[in-house]
Amino acid sequence: MLDLQSLGRTGQWALLALLIWFGLASSAMAEKVKLDPSNWGLEEGKECVSCHKKSSAALTHEWQNSAHAEAGVNCLDCHLADQVDNDAIEHEGAIIATIVTPKDCGRCHDKEFKETEGSVHAKALSMIKNRLPALADNLSGKEMVAAGCAQCHGSKVEVRGDGTLTPETWPNTGIGRINPDGSLGSCSACHGRHSFSKAQARDPSACTWCHTGPDSPDDEVYASSKHGMLYEANRSKMNLEADQWVLGKDYSAAPTCVTCHMGSTPGVKGSHDVGMRDAWSLNRPISEQQYLVIFEDGDRRELPDSQPAPRRGSELSKLDGTMGKVKAVASPKRRRQVMTKVCLECHGKNFVNSYMKQFDNVVKLYNEKFGKPAQAIMSALYEKKLLTPAPFDEPIEFSFWRLWHDEGTAARHGAAMMSPNYASWEGMHKVGQNFYGEFLPQLRQLAGEETANELIEMHVTSLDQHSWLNNPGKPNPILGYGIGKESHE
Amino acid sequence: MSKLRLPLFITRHVVFALLIGGFAGIGFVLFLTEFDHLTSTETFCTTCHSMELVAEPYRQSSHYRPASGVRASCGDCHVSEGVFAATWDHFIGGKDLFNQIFGPEYDDPVINALHLPDAAFAARDWFKQRDSATCKRCHVKEAIYGTRPDTVLIHTEDAKEKSCIECHYNLVHRAVPDKAVFKRDKWNRMIEEEFGLSPGEADILLGGE
Numbered sequence: 107m108l109d110l111q112s113l114g115r116t117g118q119w120a121l122l123a124l125l126i127w128f129g130l131a132s133s134a135m136a137e138k139v140k141l142d143p144s145n146w147g148l149e150e151g152k153e154c155v156s157c158h159k160k161s162s163a164a165l166t167h168e169w170q171n172s173a174h175a176e177a178g179v180n181c182l183d184c185h186l187a188d189q190v191d192n193d194a195i196e197h198e199g200a201i202i203a204t205i206v207t208p209k210d211c212g213r214c215h216d217k218e219f220k221e222t223e224g225s226v227h228a229k230a231l232s233m234i235k236n237r238l239p240a241l242a243d244n245l246s247g248k249e250m251v252a253a254g255c256a257q258c259h260g261s262k263v264e265v266r267g268d269g270t271l272t273p274e275t276w277p278n279t280g281i282g283r284i285n286p287d288g289s290l291g292s293c294s295a296c297h298g299r300h301s302f303s304k305a306q307a308r309d310p311s312a313c314t315w316c317h318t319g320p321d322s323p324d325d326e327v328y329a330s331s332k333h334g335m336l337y338e339a340n341r342s343k344m345n346l347e348a349d350q351w352v353l354g355k356d357y358s359a360a361p362t363c364v365t366c367h368m369g370s371t372p373g374v375k376g377s378h379d380v381g382m383r384d385a386w387s388l389n390r391p392i393s394e395q396q397y398l399v400i401f402e403d404g405d406r407r408e409l410p411d412s413q414p415a416p417r418r419g420s421e422l423s424k425l426d427g428t429m430g431k432v433k434a435v436a437s438p439k440r441r442r443q444v445m446t447k448v449c450l451e452c453h454g455k456n457f458v459n460s461y462m463k464q465f466d467n468v469v470k471l472y473n474e475k476f477g478k479p480a481q482a483i484m485s486a487l488y489e490k491k492l493l494t495p496a497p498f499d500e501p502i503e504f505s506f507w508r509l510w511h512d513e514g515t516a517a518r519h520g521a522a523m524m525s526p527n528y529a530s531w532e533g534m535h536k537v538g539q540n541f542y543g544e545f546l547p548q549l550r551q552l553a554g555e556e557t558a559n560e561l562i563e564m565h566v567t568s569l570d571q572h573s574w575l576n577n578p579g580k581p582n583p584i585l586g587y588g589i590g591k592e593s594h595e
Numbered sequence: 596m597s598k599l600r601l602p603l604f605i606t607r608h609v610v611f612a613l614l615i616g617g618f619a620g621i622g623f624v625l626f627l628t629e630f631d632h633l634t635s636t637e638t639f640c641t642t643c644h645s646m647e648l649v650a651e652p653y654r655q656s657s658h659y660r661p662a663s664g665v666r667a668s669c670g671d672c673h674v675s676e677g678v679f680a681a682t683w684d685h686f687i688g689g690k691d692l693f694n695q696i697f698g699p700e701y702d703d704p705v706i707n708a709l710h711l712p713d714a715a716f717a718a719r720d721w722f723k724q725r726d727s728a729t730c731k732r733c734h735v736k737e738a739i740y741g742t743r744p745d746t747v748l749i750h751t752e753d754a755k756e757k758s759c760i761e762c763h764y765n766l767v768h769r770a771v772p773d774k775a776v777f778k779r780d781k782w783n784r785m786i787e788e789e790f791g792l793s794p795g796e797a798d799i800l801l802g803g804e
Contacts, residue, residue: 157753160745187775196773198762234744267785 124477139214143178146214150200151182157198169300184210189318193286204271207261209289218293221378224406230282231260231279233495240497258316260292279317281437298465304347310337313363320512322389323532327516327525329361334525335362354451361448371448379406383445385438388518391510393469395438401430411438461524468521468529472514475572476537479565480509480545486561492553493592502548505540624678628775631681635670643692649711649768650787656767665733672729672767673718708786709801712779719764727759734759750802 116538149154157362158166169175174184182408187194187203189483194201203210208228212219234255241249252261252274264272271286279296289482295302306312314325328334340359348356351364362369367383371377371378386393387408395411399422407425410451416432417420439540442462449458487493495501506570517533520526546566550558566572574580581588633639636743641647650669653659674684700706722730739750754762765771772778783797 160749160753163745187776190778191776191783192777192778196775201776265781267778267781267783268770269778269781270770270775368642 108387114396130143132540137179137215137217140216141299145483146183147178147180148182148186151180151186154181154184154198154200172301172303174300174302179214183529188514191287193263193269193271193593195269195486203286205276205285206293207285207287207289208293209285209287210290211293214291215293218378220404222287222291222293222380224400224404225379226282226381226408229260230280231256231262231284232282232425234259237318244496245498252278252470260290268430295313304348304351306363308344308346308351308362309336310362317363320508321515321530322514322519324363324519324523326532327519327523327528330527331523333361333523353448358452361452366448367446371451374444374447383441383448385442385445386466386522387524388469389511389515391481391506391514393518396436396441398436398441399432400434402433403430405430434588465521468519468534472517472534472537472572475569476513476541477510479569479572480506480541482565483545483561485548486565487549489551490553490557492520492557500548502545502552505548509537509540509545627682628678631670631674631678631685634685635668635674637668640669641710643695643702643742645695645707648702648704648707649714653767655747658767667733671732673721675725675728705786705790705792706800707785707790707799708741709797711769712771712777712782715768717776719760719774722760723758730759732764737761 116294130590137247155166169466170182172182183201183261184201185202185204187201189201191203193203193205196472198361208219208222226233227464238255242255246254256278258280260283261275261278263278263286264286265286266272266276269575279292279294281291283292283295284290285292295316295568297307298312309580310325310328312499314328314359317324318326329338336361343357343359345351345357350356351369353361353365353369355372365371368377368380382398385395387396389411396411396449397411399407399409401422401424405424407422414498415435415437418432418434420432421429422432430531446458446462453461484502487502488495513533513536517530517537520528520530521531546562549561552558553561567575581591583589583591637650641650648668653669658672660666670681671687674681674688695701701708701786703708736750736754739748783801785795786792787794787797
């Protein structure tokens with residue numbers, strides 16, 4: 107259990123901060139709107155419906171069946187714009203904006219707005235800024251930014267001088283979208299328009315729209331996990347339409363993405379800050395445990411565990427480059443504790459802690475055996491000018507990219523969310539296949555026998571985990587050497 | 596049989612004067628009719644190069660190449676019906692000719708694009724003041740069926756009190772935002788980018804009149 111002594115000074119601060127933070131956050135995840143209803147239901151907005159029932163009947167029908175319609179929130183309440191807004195347009199007598207930004211939604215859904223704004227989701231575009239030149243400009247093509255990258259990560263929406271939105275940056279509902287009003291994110295990334303159904307957002311498909319495929323196979327991981335299996339079989343028992351959705355109170359049949367990453371559990375407040383409970387960074391060449399730094403203004407950023415934890419009240423650069431004052435720091439340990447609390451709703455403490463141990467072990471294995479050696483070798487190759495600095499013009503660059511970005515991620519996510527297939531066959535097995543079968547042979551070809559051996563010795567065979575390479579004579583019946591013998595003879 | 600007696604003041608000279616005056620009057624009205632007609636054509640309007648610039652998008656529009664084959668020329672939309680109204684419109688429009696000669700260099704595509712919003716606002720006001728009269732020369736609200744079943748309902752129910760121009764603008768020429776949301780600064784920056792000018796150059800071009 108939590109021992110204040112063992113936490114140390116930083117830990118105590120973090121704990122205190124977390125308590126304050128959770129104390130401030132309110133109880134239910136989909137918080138009731140506190141604003142007085144006189145703030146919506148604009149008279150002029152009622153006129154929109156008559157025409158839109160005809161001109162875009164399906165869209166209007168979606169809205170008509172929504173909680174918004176029920177509460178009297180009409181088109182103009184969300185789409186109303188100010189004359190001075192860059193993207194304001196005149197539309198049949200009303201001044202509106204096509205894009206409804208999180209800031210607009212936040213007029214009523216204040217808590218959710220604040221939580222998402224500082225979250226990793228809202229920063230999804232700025233986080234891949236350094237990857238775009240190599241991946242889009244070189245490897246695929248600029249056109250793929252609009253059709254691919256930005257659809258999930260978000261675009262920086264550009265408004266032309268005539269008020270129109272450029273087709274290069276819109277339509278877009280990427281979760282890290284930079285909006286014309288400066289706000290970050292897009293609520294409709296997860297909350298499909300115009301029904302804004304609770305059930306739809308609670309369904310794992312809301313997440314797997316983006317969290318799928320080689321670099322983030324969470325759809326596949328979840329579907330092939332025990333949790334996903336139970337969800338599939340028990341969907342009708344999930345009470346997805348319920349107003350309040352607290353694990354153990356309102357549903358219990360299976361956890362979804364929402365349950366663990368943002369949902370409410372007795373003792374754990376729900377939050378739209380989706381990355382809050384993640385102790386590790388799992389989508390990097392080398393995983394690190396992460397502090398969550400909370401700034402005075404509510405903004406947040408992560409810092410690797412290897413760096414000293416920033417002090418409360420100190421100045422720290424935020425992800426947008428500006429400086430912020432640190433309000434609180436949540437240690438990776440504390441973040442893990444919050445996540446664990448969700449697990450405890452169904453599992454015993456020992457079960458959960460041991461499971462987390464299995465997960466951590468996989469991440470550490472990946473780091474030590476593959477991630478670190480491969481990264482060290484790549485650095486050496488660039489340093490020795492055996493590789494041009496240009497990304498993706500050499501086979502080994504593809505191998506390394508795949509090793510951490512695809513296969514390594516599959517292994518780590520598979521272990522995090524209990525998909526044996528993704529942890530192993532789609533994950534670490536492929537990492538190994540790549541490392542021994544492609545990466546190292548490519549290194550030999552590229553660097554020549556002497557340099558390659560030197561690098562392999564320094565970064566690979568000196569490690570215990572690779573020492574089997576030094577002892578190649580053992581029987582190997584599964585591939586045909588020493589048939590009839592035991593493999594460990 | 597009584598002889599028709601003309602009043603004494605109708606002298607031979609007066610008869611001649613009336614005849615000449617009458618014919619001249621008829622001739623003048625016929626002249627105006629022909630004049631309005633000729634000066635409403637695309638060929639006439641585009642004798643000024645500046646008008647050629649705004650005619651380019653028009654030639655891509657559905658008013659130039661509609662499926663029905665009914666082409667609306669400049670005057671069909673921009674000149675009122677009836678010889679007196681049409682003449683008046685041409686008289687007022689004469690200021691454009693004045694500006695073309697003595698005003699800014701409208702023939703320059705940059706200057707033209709910078710001034711376009713003001714022209715668009717003036718044209719829209721003109722349509723509004725006349726309750727979209729020239730649209731109605733061809734379009735009859737009750738006869739708009741469209742290709743989707745609800746088009747007719749929108750025009751008979753929702754657009755009942757509205758004038759065509761209130762909803763239908765930016766159909767023919769380069770799109771310009773409504774006056775209520777137009778931002779001169781942003782427009783200038785867009786034109787600068789489009790024509791490869793340095794930032795602020797548009798303001799100088801506009802201000803240097």
